[in-house]
Amino acid sequence: xxxxxxxxxxxxxxxxxxxxxxxxxxxxxxxxxxxAVRFAMCFPDVYEIxxxxxxxxxxxxxxxxxxxxxxxxxxxxxxxxxxxMKEENIPLFGLESQEPLKDFDFIGITIxxxxxxxxxxxxxxxxxxxxxxxxxxxDMPFVIGGGPxxxxxxxxxxxxxxxxxxxxxxxxxxxxxxxxxxKPSGKSREExxxxxxxxxxxxxxxLYEVSYKxxxxxxxxTPKYEDxxxxxxxQVVTNMTEVVYPDKPVVPFIKVTQDRVVLEVQRGCIRxxxxxxxxxxxxxxxxxxxxxxxRQAAIMLKNTGHEEISLSSLSTSDYRELEELIxxxxxxxxxxxVNISLPSLRIDAFxxxxxxxxxxxxxxxxxxxxxxxxxxxRDVINKGLTEGNILHGSGLAFEGGWxxxxxxxxxxxxxxTEEDMRAIAELANKVAVRYYEIPKDQRNGKCQITVxxxxxVPKPFTPFQWSPMCTKExxxxxxxxxxxxxxxxxxxxSIKYNWHEADVTVLEGVFARGDRRLGKAILKAYEExxxxxxxxxxxxxxxWMRIFEECGIDPDFYTIRTRxxxxxxxxxxIDAGVTKEFLLREWHTAQTETVTPNCRERCAGCGxxxxxGGVCFED
Amino acid sequence: MREVxxxxxxxxxxxxxxxxxxxxxxxxxxxxxxxxxxEVDMKYSEGFNPHMIMSxxxxxxxxxTSEGEYFDIEVLSTQDSKTALKKLNDAMVExxxxxxxxxxxxxxxxxxxxxxxxxxxxSFKEGYSIPKxxxxxxxxxxxxxxxxxxxxxxxxxxxxxxELDLKPLIYDFQVSEREGKPIFYLKVCTGSVDNIKPELVxxxxxxxxxxxxxxxxxxxxxxxxxxxxxxxELVSLEELGEDIV
Numbered sequence: 001x002x003x004x005x006x007x008x009x010x011x012x013x014x015x016x017x018x019x020x021x022x023x024x025x026x027x028x029x030x031x032x033x034x035x036a037v038r039f040a041m042c043f044p045d046v047y048e049i050x051x052x053x054x055x056x057x058x059x060x061x062x063x064x065x066x067x068x069x070x071x072x073x074x075x076x077x078x079x080x081x082x083x084x085m086k087e088e089n090i091p092l093f094g095l096e097s098q099e100p101l102k103d104f105d106f107i108g109i110t111i112x113x114x115x116x117x118x119x120x121x122x123x124x125x126x127x128x129x130x131x132x133x134x135x136x137x138x139d140m141p142f143v144i145g146g147g148p149x150x151x152x153x154x155x156x157x158x159x160x161x162x163x164x165x166x167x168x169x170x171x172x173x174x175x176x177x178x179x180x181x182x183k184p185s186g187k188s189r190e191e192x193x194x195x196x197x198x199x200x201x202x203x204x205x206x207l208y209e210v211s212y213k214x215x216x217x218x219x220x221x222t223p224k225y226e227d228x229x230x231x232x233x234x235q236v237v238t239n240m241t242e243v244v245y246p247d248k249p250v251v252p253f254i255k256v257t258q259d260r261v262v263l264e265v266q267r268g269c270i271r272x273x274x275x276x277x278x279x280x281x282x283x284x285x286x287x288x289x290x291x292x293x294x295r296q297a298a299i300m301l302k303n304t305g306h307e308e309i310s311l312s313s314l315s316t317s318d319y320r321e322l323e324e325l326i327x328x329x330x331x332x333x334x335x336x337x338v339n340i341s342l343p344s345l346r347i348d349a350f351x352x353x354x355x356x357x358x359x360x361x362x363x364x365x366x367x368x369x370x371x372x373x374x375x376x377x378r379d380v381i382n383k384g385l386t387e388g389n390i391l392h393g394s395g396l397a398f399e400g401g402w403x404x405x406x407x408x409x410x411x412x413x414x415x416x417t418e419e420d421m422r423a424i425a426e427l428a429n430k431v432a433v434r435y436y437e438i439p440k441d442q443r444n445g446k447c448q449i450t451v452x453x454x455x456x457v458p459k460p461f462t463p464f465q466w467s468p469m470c471t472k473e474x475x476x477x478x479x480x481x482x483x484x485x486x487x488x489x490x491x492x493x494s495i496k497y498n499w500h501e502a503d504v505t506v507l508e509g510v511f512a513r514g515d516r517r518l519g520k521a522i523l524k525a526y527e528e529x530x531x532x533x534x535x536x537x538x539x540x541x542x543x544w545m546r547i548f549e550e551c552g553i554d555p556d557f558y559t560i561r562t563r564x565x566x567x568x569x570x571x572x573x574i575d576a577g578v579t580k581e582f583l584l585r586e587w588h589t590a591q592t593e594t595v596t597p598n599c600r601e602r603c604a605g606c607g608x609x610x611x612x613g614g615v616c617f618e619d
Numbered sequence: 620m621r622e623v624x625x626x627x628x629x630x631x632x633x634x635x636x637x638x639x640x641x642x643x644x645x646x647x648x649x650x651x652x653x654x655x656x657x658e659v660d661m662k663y664s665e666g667f668n669p670h671m672i673m674s675x676x677x678x679x680x681x682x683x684t685s686e687g688e689y690f691d692i693e694v695l696s697t698q699d700s701k702t703a704l705k706k707l708n709d710a711m712v713e714x715x716x717x718x719x720x721x722x723x724x725x726x727x728x729x730x731x732x733x734x735x736x737x738x739x740x741x742s743f744k745e746g747y748s749i750p751k752x753x754x755x756x757x758x759x760x761x762x763x764x765x766x767x768x769x770x771x772x773x774x775x776x777x778x779x780x781x782e783l784d785l786k787p788l789i790y791d792f793q794v795s796e797r798e799g800k801p802i803f804y805l806k807v808c809t810g811s812v813d814n815i816k817p818e819l820v821x822x823x824x825x826x827x828x829x830x831x832x833x834x835x836x837x838x839x840x841x842x843x844x845x846x847x848x849x850x851x852e853l854v855s856l857e858e859l860g861e862d863i864v
Contacts, residue, residue: 004637008682008835010742011632011640011682012834012835017681018642018645022637023637023638023711023713023714024712025652029713107743157675180718253648253649254641254645255648301655302656304652305651305652305653305655307657336655337661337669337670337671396851597687
């Protein structure tokens with residue numbers, strides 16, 4: 001057993017010491033002295049969140065299949081430990097070996113949401129590695145980023161040596177082999193980065209120069225060398241059935257958010273909701289073979305002992321072999337006390353039947369995500385769900401014994417009017433009315449309709465990337481319109497309304513479509529103590545606003561400004577499959593309140609077909 | 620409905636090293652998953668969310684290692700003890716070891732309801748100063764425990780403070796020497812009525828002699844957990860079951 005990096009004294013003093021001791025079931029034990037590459041895989045948030053992330057489990061497994069690589073995990077130390085590590089100068093360590101990250105070859109950081117940017121700097125700082133790529137020396141680890149936020153990595157350009165654009169399964173072998181050849185070669189760090197920039201999907205921010213126009217928008221982004229690509233092509237797995245997937249996921253001791261087997265049934269989405277970045281950047285939709293999924297489910301349940309399995313994808317109802325898969329799972333594991341969890345399922349007769357078999361109806365609630373209250377606005381955002389679908393689905397559910405419904409919406413969507421906002425409350429009321437249509441003796445007291453709204457943030461690589469965002473005041477006044485409208489409804493006592501924080505949404509909006517000039521503000525915020533910005537108890541909006549001012553950054557430039565159609569965006573150097581022409585076409589179609597059919601109905605010519613796989617080549 | 624007959628099984632395990640930082644509730648979760656991995660034919664409770672029938676003897680505090688932890692389960696069928704032990708140990712992480720797997724009589728009460736005592740070793744961790752010699756500690760124990768008629772302390776809980784006589788709740792208290800360092804042995808009353816933690820006894824003695832008790836300097840290790848038999852003697856919980864052959 002390895003000795004721990006933290007003393008008993010520290011571990012007895014901090015909250016949840018099990019976050020930092022490793023030794024979990026199925027964590028990989030290797031001799032660090034017998035590998036060529038030590039890779040630290042990091043999710044820059046607390047253990048319970050990070051351990052729930054599927055992507056890291058996949059890559060951890062993939063890296064450790066290589067004999068010459070030892071991949072370990074690392075998560076953000078909670079502020080209680082952060083303070084102690086700073087005071088006592090304890091270097092951040094990998095969970096498996098408990099050895100300092102500064103002795104590793106790579107620190108890979110998954111960047112899942114904008115509000116973790118200061119936590120990235122925390123990881124580097126606690127690792128005792130220079131925060132800026134330009135200050136790192138030859139034998140220091142290379143810091144590489146991946147994940148959805150890398151579809152606009154520019155605000156983080158100063159901190160990352162490398163950024164991997166796309167799905168990790170494809171190019172890492174080539175990158176690692178390149179590194180293994182470079183390490184003993186005596187060549188410089190810059191020479192390695194130059195070579196790495198030629199690996200498909202690898203972006204080296206320091207090798208690109210950005211110039212700006214007088215109005216602050218980008219004039220050009222140019223590679224420093226002629227032999228590295230001007231456009232970085234997103235990496236995509238074409239054969240989802242053959243791709244690596246962990247047989248033995250790591251099983252944490254403490255309860256984490258995703259305390260279950262996660263079975264990824266497909267990647268990508270056919271729906272094309274115009275606000276949704278995941279629906280665009282993971283195109284094309286690629287299904288996994290159902291027989292392989294059955295085998296994987298059985299193996300993972302056996303190797304983990306988990307009592308629950310969750311089917312994961314962006315829209316699981318679109319998986320064509322779903323019925324067969326669920327029947328198998330119920331048949332095979334239902335009697336062994338295994339729960340089946342089905343997030344992101346469309347509510348219809350089939351899904352209700354399945355849920356009735358696998359969940360406790362009285363306790364569970366049904367979730368609909370209409371995203372917009374009116375049909376007009378749902379057409380603008382291309383959300384196929386109609387009022388009829390929702391009322392029909394909730395009606396079936398109510399008759400089946402459910403009485404809790406959750407409805408999710410966004411406020412501040414392009415073209416939204418007061419009528420659209422009020423329609424949110426009205427739709428909730430209609431759902432309640434549908435419940436009270438059931439005769440009194442056949443229903444079980446009151447229904448509970450929970451309406452939640454988040455604020456819309458335009459994201460890169462979506463048709464709404466041109467859209468201005470609302471101000472904080474505007475967001476809050478929209479929430480007030482909904483709140484007032486809820487109070488006017490006949491069934492107001494059955495409706496509960498929650499809305500999201502507005503400050504943090506604005507900051508998210510700044511980073512989502514930000515550029516390299518934001519790096520200095522992120523650095524300053526970290527230096528002034530910002531970490532865990534995604535946690536409301538640690539988020540300090542006033543500090544951020546002051547720092548923007550001190551850095552000469554106008555947040556409005558990134559959020560509420562109307563972008564012209566020919567503007568060069570900071571993320572335009574990425575070829576994400578979907579073309580800018582397609583996105584612009586969708587942006588125009590949105591204005592005409594017209595729905596674009598999904599990929600299986602009719603190809604919209606988004607550009608993802610060039611990956612030569614998935615839904616583009618079905619049948 | 621026909622009652623499915625179930626067998627009662629008592630499992631003894633130990634945990635050491637880094638695993639001492641895994642709390643009691645997390646150990647329960649750990650074993651629920653481990654029993655599935657080992658394919659133990661568990662009996663589940665009735666109802667919509669069936670759960671394993673499982674009962675732990677005496678929760679162990681975070682930071683304490685042990686070789687005398689117990690929990691009882693009910694199974695629908697079982698393999699012999701040797702096979703079951705092997706399967707369970709194959710499903711363990713490094714640092715947790717299953718030590719016995721024994722069948723209980725059908726009438727047996729749960730471990731939790733009969734726990735009466737536990738014994739411990741308390742040793743000095745590497746790098747901490749030891750305030751007295753083994754001999755000096757021996758003298759202290761004579762005074763504090765063996766020759767005392769009453770050991771009056773104030774027991775503080777989150778809600779209240781109460782005066783308590785420790786003397787009848789301490790069943791044994793000794794010190795010996797191992798690897799040149801003193802090591803204490805303590806057997807104390809354990810269970811839902813009077814639950815005495817070993818550090819309470821040691822810190823009370825330190826206080827009596829004006830020594831400062833530093834909790835992190837001491838490694839506590841539980842050796843075994845006991846119940847009383849018909850004649851009132853303390854017997855290891857393990858002895859109430861028998862190996863399946």
